Amino acid sequence: MMKQFEGRTAMVTGAGKNIGKEIALAFAKSGANVIVCDYNPQNAEETVQEIEALGVGAMAAVCDVRDREKIFAYVAAAVERFGKIDFLVNNAGGSAGLLNKLTRFVDAEQSTLDFVIDTNLKGAFHCSQAVLPSMIAQKYGKIINISSIAAICGLYDRVDYAAAKAGMIGMSKALAMEVGEFNICVNCVSPGAIERDGAKWAHMTYMGEDGHAGTPKDIADTVLFLAYQDYITGENIVVDGGRSLGPSHR
Ligand SMILES: NC(=O)c1ccc[n+]([C@@H]2O[C@H](COP(=O)([O-])OP(=O)(O)OC[C@H]3O[C@@H](n4cnc5c(N)ncnc54)[C@H](O)[C@@H]3O)[C@@H](O)[C@H]2O)c1
Numbered sequence: 001m002m003k004q005f006e007g008r009t010a011m012v013t014g015a016g017k018n019i020g021k022e023i024a025l026a027f028a029k030s031g032a033n034v035i036v037c038d039y040n041p042q043n044a045e046e047t048v049q050e051i052e053a054l055g056v057g058a059m060a061a062v063c064d065v066r067d068r069e070k071i072f073a074y075v076a077a078a079v080e081r082f083g084k085i086d087f088l089v090n091n092a093g094g095s096a097g098l099l100n101k102l103t104r105f106v107d108a109e110q111s112t113l114d115f116v117i118d119t120n121l122k123g124a125f126h127c128s129q130a131v132l133p134s135m136i137a138q139k140y141g142k143i144i145n146i147s148s149i150a151a152i153c154g155l156y157d158r159v160d161y162a163a164a165k166a167g168m169i170g171m172s173k174a175l176a177m178e179v180g181e182f183n184i185c186v187n188c189v190s191p192g193a194i195e196r197d198g199a200k201w202a203h204m205t206y207m208g209e210d211g212h213a214g215t216p217k218d219i220a221d222t223v224l225f226l227a228y229q230d231y232i233t234g235e236n237i238v239v240d241g242g243r244s245l246g247p248s249h250r
Contacts, residue, residue, distance in 0.1 A: 003031025004228065009082040011035040011075070013065050013127055014092030016043025018196050019146065022216035023089050023223050025050060030224065033057035035078045035085070037071075037092065037127075039064045057082065065092045065123030075130035084138055085131045087227050090124035090168070091146040095161035105159035113160045120164035124171065128186075132179065141184040142227050145172050146219070147236065149192045149244045165190070169236050176234035185233040189222050192240025205241030214241055 010027040014020035016038030038044040051058035061074035135141025151165035193213040202210040
C-alpha cells in the first residue's frame with residue numbers, strides 16, 4: 001500500500017534526539033525521505049540509520065542552523081539528491097539553559113541573547129530561505145515552526161527564549177501571507193512541557209490524574225497533521241495538555 005508521503009522529502013532540524021527525532025521518524029514512517037539536520041554528528045547519524053532501516057532515503061546535514069552558508073549548501077545537496085524539499089520543520093532550538101546561562105534579563109550577556117535569538121529565530125530564517133526556492137518552483141510546500149508556550153505565556157529567566165519563540169509565530173503569519181499563492185503553508189506548533197531524554201514530569205498540566213507532561217509523539221502527531229493539511233496557514237497550534245490555561249486548582 002502506498003504511504004501518504006511516498007516520494008516526498010522532509011527536512012527536520014534538531015532531528016538528532018527527542019522531539020526532532022520523533023518528527024523525523026514520523027515522516028519516514030509515512031514514506032518520506034528525510035534530511036536530518038543536527039549539529040551533533042553522532043545523534044544525526046543514529047537518526048539517519050533508524051530512518052534508512054524503515055526503507056526510505058535519509059541524509060545527515062551536520063551543521064548548526066546558525067550557520068547560514070552551511071544550511072544553504074546542505075539544502076542544495078539535498079535538492080540535488082532528492083529532487084526537491086516538500087516539508088521543513090524548524091525544530092532546532094532551546095534556551096540559554098543550553099549554555100548553562102539562564103538568568104534574569106537585566107543580567108543577561110549580549111552573547112547569550114544573540115545565541116538564543118540566532119538559534120531559534122534566525123536558524124528558522126536561514127532554513128526557510130534555503131528551502132523556499134524549491135517549494136516555490138514546485139508550487140507546494142509546508143513549513144512548520146516549533147515555537148513554545150513561552151511565546152504566549154512568558155517564562156521566567158528566559159526573556160530571550162520567549163521573544164525568539166514569539167518571533168517564530170510572527171514570522172509564520174507574515175510568511176504565510178507571502179507564499180500562499182504558491183500553495184505553501186506556514187504554521188507553528190507550540191509545545192508545553194514535553195518529556196526530554198526519557199525524563200517524565202507530573203503536576204504540570206490538566207491531563208490525567210497526575211497532570212503529566214506530553215511526549216515527543218504528541219508533537220510529531222501535530223506536525224504530521226499540519227503536513228497533511230493544504231488549507232491551514234498562519235496558525236499556531238498549542239500542544240500543552242492545558243498548561244497555558246493557567247494554574248490548576250484541582
Ligand atoms: N521539550 C520541551 O518541553 C519543549 C517545550 C517547548 C518548546 N520546545 C521546543 O521544541 C524543540 C525541541 O525541543 P527538545 O526538548 O526536543 O530539545 P533537545 O535539546 O532535547 O534536542 C534538540 C536537538 O537539536 C539539536 N540542536 C540544538 N541546537 C542546534 C543548532 N543550533 N543547530 C543544529 N542542531 C541543534 C541538538 O543537538 C538536539 O539534537 C526546541 O525548539 C524547543 O525549544 C521544547
